[in-house]
Amino acid sequence: MEIPAIQTNGLTRFFGALAAVEDVTLSVAPGQFFGFLGPNGAGKSTTIKMLTGLLEPSAGTIDILGQRFGPEARELKRQIGVVPEGMALLGRLTAPEYLHFVGRMYGLDAATTNQRTEELLEFMQLAGEGRKLVTDFSHGMQKKLAMAAAVIHGPKVLFLDEPFEGVDAIAAGMLKNMLTGMINRGATVFLTTHVLEIVERLCSHVAIISKGRLVAIGSLDELRAGVASALPGVEQGQRFTLEEIFLAILGADGHPESTQELSWLL
Amino acid sequence: MAVVTRVGANGTGGGMLGRDARAQYAAIARMRWLMFRNGLRSIHGLLDLGATGIAWMLYSVFGLCLGIGLCTAAYSLASRASWQYLPILFWAISFLWLMFPIAIASFQEQSDLGILLRFPVRFGSYFILYLISGLMEASTFVGVLCCLGVWLGIVIARPDLYLWAALGLSVFAVFNILLVRAVFAWIDRWLAQRKTREILGAVFMVLFVCLLVINSVWSQKRYEGSKNHKEAAAPLREVMDKYAPLLKTGAQVQQGLPPGLGARTLQQALEQKPVAGFASLGMLGLWVVLAGGALAGRLKAQYRGENLSWASSRDKAIGRGGGWTLGGSRPFAAIVEKELRSLLRSVPLLWAVSVPLLFVLVIAGVFHRSPSSDMNSFPFAFPLCVAYALLGFTGLFYNNLGAEGAGIQLLFISPTPIRTVLLAKNLLHSILFVLVGFAAGILSCLRLGVPPFVVLAATGAWLVFALPCNLAAGIIFSLTMPYRINPGRITRPAGAQANTLPAALIQLGVLGVGVFVFWLCWSSKSRWLPVPIFLALAVGAIFVWMRILHYSDGNANQHRDSLIATLMKAE
Numbered sequence: 147m148e149i150p151a152i153q154t155n156g157l158t159r160f161f162g163a164l165a166a167v168e169d170v171t172l173s174v175a176p177g178q179f180f181g182f183l184g185p186n187g188a189g190k191s192t193t194i195k196m197l198t199g200l201l202e203p204s205a206g207t208i209d210i211l212g213q214r215f216g217p218e219a220r221e222l223k224r225q226i227g228v229v230p231e232g233m234a235l236l237g238r239l240t241a242p243e244y245l246h247f248v249g250r251m252y253g254l255d256a257a258t259t260n261q262r263t264e265e266l267l268e269f270m271q272l273a274g275e276g277r278k279l280v281t282d283f284s285h286g287m288q289k290k291l292a293m294a295a296a297v298i299h300g301p302k303v304l305f306l307d308e309p310f311e312g313v314d315a316i317a318a319g320m321l322k323n324m325l326t327g328m329i330n331r332g333a334t335v336f337l338t339t340h341v342l343e344i345v346e347r348l349c350s351h352v353a354i355i356s357k358g359r360l361v362a363i364g365s366l367d368e369l370r371a372g373v374a375s376a377l378p379g380v381e382q383g384q385r386f387t388l389e390e391i392f393l394a395i396l397g398a399d400g401h402p403e404s405t406q407e408l409s410w411l412l
Numbered sequence: 413m414a415v416v417t418r419v420g421a422n423g424t425g426g427g428m429l430g431r432d433a434r435a436q437y438a439a440i441a442r443m444r445w446l447m448f449r450n451g452l453r454s455i456h457g458l459l460d461l462g463a464t465g466i467a468w469m470l471y472s473v474f475g476l477c478l479g480i481g482l483c484t485a486a487y488s489l490a491s492r493a494s495w496q497y498l499p500i501l502f503w504a505i506s507f508l509w510l511m512f513p514i515a516i517a518s519f520q521e522q523s524d525l526g527i528l529l530r531f532p533v534r535f536g537s538y539f540i541l542y543l544i545s546g547l548m549e550a551s552t553f554v555g556v557l558c559c560l561g562v563w564l565g566i567v568i569a570r571p572d573l574y575l576w577a578a579l580g581l582s583v584f585a586v587f588n589i590l591l592v593r594a595v596f597a598w599i600d601r602w603l604a605q606r607k608t609r610e611i612l613g614a615v616f617m618v619l620f621v622c623l624l625v626i627n628s629v630w631s632q633k634r635y636e637g638s639k640n641h642k643e644a645a646a647p648l649r650e651v652m653d654k655y656a657p658l659l660k661t662g663a664q665v666q667q668g669l670p671p672g673l674g675a676r677t678l679q680q681a682l683e684q685k686p687v688a689g690f691a692s693l694g695m696l697g698l699w700v701v702l703a704g705g706a707l708a709g710r711l712k713a714q715y716r717g718e719n720l721s722w723a724s725s726r727d728k729a730i731g732r733g734g735g736w737t738l739g740g741s742r743p744f745a746a747i748v749e750k751e752l753r754s755l756l757r758s759v760p761l762l763w764a765v766s767v768p769l770l771f772v773l774v775i776a777g778v779f780h781r782s783p784s785s786d787m788n789s790f791p792f793a794f795p796l797c798v799a800y801a802l803l804g805f806t807g808l809f810y811n812n813l814g815a816e817g818a819g820i821q822l823l824f825i826s827p828t829p830i831r832t833v834l835l836a837k838n839l840l841h842s843i844l845f846v847l848v849g850f851a852a853g854i855l856s857c858l859r860l861g862v863p864p865f866v867v868l869a870a871t872g873a874w875l876v877f878a879l880p881c882n883l884a885a886g887i888i889f890s891l892t893m894p895y896r897i898n899p900g901r902i903t904r905p906a907g908a909q910a911n912t913l914p915a916a917l918i919q920l921g922v923l924g925v926g927v928f929v930f931w932l933c934w935s936s937k938s939r940w941l942p943v944p945i946f947l948a949l950a951v952g953a954i955f956v957w958m959r960i961l962h963y964s965d966g967n968a969n970q971h972r973d974s975l976i977a978t979l980m981k982a983e
Contacts, residue, residue: 200824201973217969223827232980234821238754250746251826279757295822 149212151176151303151334152197157206159192166192168358170206174336174351176302179329181349182338183392189358190338191231194307197336198228210303224252227301229309233292237281241272241291244280245298252299259298266294269324271317285312293321303334310344322348346388354395362395369395428536436533440541456893456910456974463913468550475554478508479561486565490573495679502584502671505558509588510595513551525714535715542711546593559585566678576681576689583693584674587700591670594707601710670699743828747836754815755844761807761815761897765848768804772797772852773859792930794856794863795871799923801845801852802878803916807897808841809886810915813979814897820979830968831961834890838883838961849875866939873946874926880950880957881922887960889915891967896979925949 152174159167167189174180184190195201197208199217208215213222228234236244242263249259267273270290275283280291289312296304304325310318325335325348339345345352346366353363362369366388373394374380386394427433451457482501489497525542533541546552559581567574602611666672673696680689755761812834813820823833853871857863863871893911926946933941960967968975 198825200821200976202969217824217965217972220827220829223825226825228821228825230821230825232818232821234818234825236750236754236819236822237817238757238815239750243750243753247746247750248822248826251743251822251828253743253827 148175150174150209151178151211152180152336153209154197155207155209157193157196157208158204159189159196159201160204165358167196167203167355170355170358170360172353172360172363174334176211176334177329177332178351179325179335179349180337181345181352182336182355183342183345183352184338184355185396188355190355191307192358193355194305194336194338195230198226198230198305199223200230224299225302227296227299227304229289229292229296229304229306231307233288234295235280235288235292237279239280240276240278241267241280241283241294242276244291245294248295249298254299262298266298269320270294271320286314286317289313290317290321293324297324297328301333304328304336306335306337306339308339309337310339310341318344342388342392352388354392356396366391428534428540433534433537436537437541459893459914460910463910467913468553471550471553472557475557478554479557479564482558482561483565483568486562487569488565490566490569493682495675495682498675498678499666499672501562502674503666505555505562505584506588506591506671508558509551509555509592512554513549513592513596535712538715539708539711542597542707543589543593546589551592552589555588556585570682573678573681576678580674580677580681580693580696583696583700584670587670587696587703590700590703590707594703594710597707597710597714601713668695670696673699743826743832744836747828747833748840751837751840755808758815758897764807765804765844768801769848769852769855772800772855792927793860794853794867795874795926795930797856798849798852798871798875799878799926801848802882802919802923804848805841805845805882806912806915806919808837808844809882810889811894811897811911812837812841812886812890813894813975814890816979817896818980820976824968824972824976829965831964834887834964835961838887838957842879842883845879846875866943869940870930870942870946873943873950874929877946877950877953878922878926880953882919884953884957884960885915885918887957887964888967891964891971891975894975894978 150173152172154173155171157167157170158165170189170193182190182193192201196203197210197215199215199219202217210219210222211225213219215222236247239247245263245266246259249262250256254262264273267276270293272287272290272294275287280288283291289309293306293309296306309321313321322344329335337345337349349366351363351365352369354361362372364372369391370386373386373391374384377394452461482505485501486498489495489501525538525545563574563577563581566577667676673692677689677692677696680686680692807814813823816823823830889911893914895911929942929945933939933945
């Protein structure tokens with residue numbers, strides 16, 4: 147039996163009395179491009195923070211590449227790359243300095259770090275910005291740098307929290323190609339984003355979380371079939387977009403159409 | 413049907429005291445109150461409140477002492493009608509008003525009013541709010557207490573002058589408030605640009621060297637003079653005679669400057685020259701307008717949307733890329749290198765580290781009042797000067813993750829243990845402190861002469877004890893009570909007091925242990941005894957530091973959520 151790249155069991159996180167994530171159990175197979183979706187405040191970022199060691203779960207377990215994941219799982223952390231919500235950049239360094247720093251923090255030797263830094267800066271089209279401090283980068287450039295930092299050590303599992311937010315179309319295309327290439331070489335990508343088209347194009351499997359609970363999980367085809375069987379009056383062979391699946395599953399929770407009007411707006 | 417309300421030119425009805433503006437002030441006041449009240453929900457908030465209370469108590473004691481001193485001086489001058497010396501008091505107050513916020517800059521909190529710019533706030537309102545936030549600073553409080561002291565001293569001696577004294581001192585106080593606010597607003601701006609930052613740094617260095625040279629020359633004269641009291645007076649007389657024309661010109665020039673004008677107002681009132689008095693007051697008023705104009709000019713740019721970090725970005729873009737790398741590829745070297753680069757690019761941190769050196773000169777001067785004094789007569793001067801330099805490292809020792817910002821996430825994501833990160837930071841900061849302490853020691857020697865070897869040895873031993881004490885406490889504070897450092901500002905963000913004041917108290921405690929041991933041993937004539945005592949204490953301190961470092965991973969994980977949330981907080 148294949149060991150899942152990511153496996154959670156009863157993952158739960160409370161903030162005071164509020165359950166931000168409750169009893170999330172999911173499994174992501176190696177080589178899968180996994181989309182993790184949900185409306186605002188559903189618990190996506192909280193889940194990804196727990197999966198990457200940025201937040202301690204209140205309950206439940208996380209296994210990555212077959213090993214129990216926790217703050218002390220340092221060797222396991224070498225196999226993981228992360229683009230967290232805040233990007234984890236150091237504003238007072240330049241892009242090459244930052245990548246050098248990250249590479250060395252992951253234990254890469256100087257020669258490898260140098261070589262990968264150059265390649266990554268070239269690939270991300272940041273080579274010309276070598277003298278600029280990270281704090282002065284545009285949001286899109288910072289995203290690209292955060293992505294570069296997430297892959298400099300060659301991770302087997304990549305966690306991406308809104309990696310395409312603020313990135314221009316050309317850079318987004320480039321990043322997508324890079325991620326697809328990684329998947330083809332056996333890496334696993336766990337992606338959260340609000341851009342459903344990207345998920346639809348890239349991800350083979352999707353999970354949807356709402357109010358902290360997992361409400362759907364499976365391949366896109368499985369979700370389509372599920373929605374088709376659940377909705378009345380669906381024609382044979384009708385192909386749902388991910389947006390339609392998303393709205394159908396979340397229903398009123400997703401607030402697809404507001405009938406209310408704001409009286410003061412023109 | 414939509415109802416369109418007529419609005420003022422800037423999007424608000426009425427002037428800066430109009431209905432809309434007043435509603436905005438009320439909203440801001442309420443927002444501040446709610447933020448304060450909500451802050452008390454957390455232990456950190458309560459600690460911050462307690463620490464702020466203690467800090468203000470200390471400022472009050474300091475201000476009251478100064479106020480009483482100035483009251484006595486003013487009474488003495490007024491009762492003897494020695495009005496020609498009154499400007500000295502006004503100059504002292506002005507100097508204090510300006511220097512006090514610089515001295516405590518790294519302890520002082522500052523609220524950023526930039527958040528108001530997204531709202532339709534008039535410039536006048538923005539200006540007023542900026543001033544109000546300045547009124548709530550320690551320097552204003554201490555300055556006003558000093559002015560009150562002078563007023564009281566004059567009024568006790570000459571009750572008939574109460575109105576003139578009140579008028580003159582009030583305008584003088586307003587000038588100082590505006591001047592300090594303008595100076596800080598401009599310093600913020602200059603520090604944000606490479607060229608002006610370099611000029612400011614050069615000016616600071618030149619002033620520093622000048623002060624150093626003047627101090628050592630003056631000290632030498634006094635030291636030579638101390639051999640014989642009659643001879644002692646001679647160099648001073650020589651200097652006075654030699655520079656008499658210059659001093660006379662200086663005295664005349666100062667009469668046209670705000671402290672001189674403030675004193676002149678009172679002097680002319682005393683001489684029954686109300687018209688001249690009003691003229692001096694009017695001139696002082698012009699200085700108020702000038703200081704207000706300088707402040708308004710700066711604030712106007714901010715109001716128009718100038719972003720200091722944007723200003724800095726353009727010159728940093730052509731700045732040096734940093735072509736050096738520390739040897740070794742291990743995380744330890746990476747952290748040291750990153751820390752060093754960040755420090756060299758953060759003017760406020762460099763400022764905090766270097767300002768105590770300037771004040772070491774002042775402290776050394778305190779121990780040099782008596783012509784007969786030298787290092788042998790007050791052996792604690794050298795260790796106290798070195799210990800004072802430690803104050804500049806409060807931020808680095810006790811909030812050593814504060815400058816990471818969002819980068820704190822990386823420290824938790826990466827496989828490098830937090831204790832490696834803290835160890836690397838601790839060692840780098842220790843090396844820096846040794847360098848600064850060495851510089852402070854040299855400055856102290858230049859001012860007071862080389863201390864006896866036993867004092868040098870005891871100071872070295874005390875440092876071996878003090879450093880791990882501070883590092884150990886610093887690790888705990890950094891993990892449990894961090895605050896985000898804004899690399900573009902000298903002052904600290906709101907909420908930093910919970911860290912700053914206890915940290916200062918611990919530093920004082922460590923200093924207190926040193927003073928106690930020194931005093932005990934010296935009074936019992938066992939002058940070498942402090943060395944083994946401090947070394948023994950150091951062994952214990954190093955052990956505690958290592959244990960705290962050992963447990964820092966667990967401690968960091970325990971406080972991970974709040975650490976990340978605090979350091980990633982938007983500015």
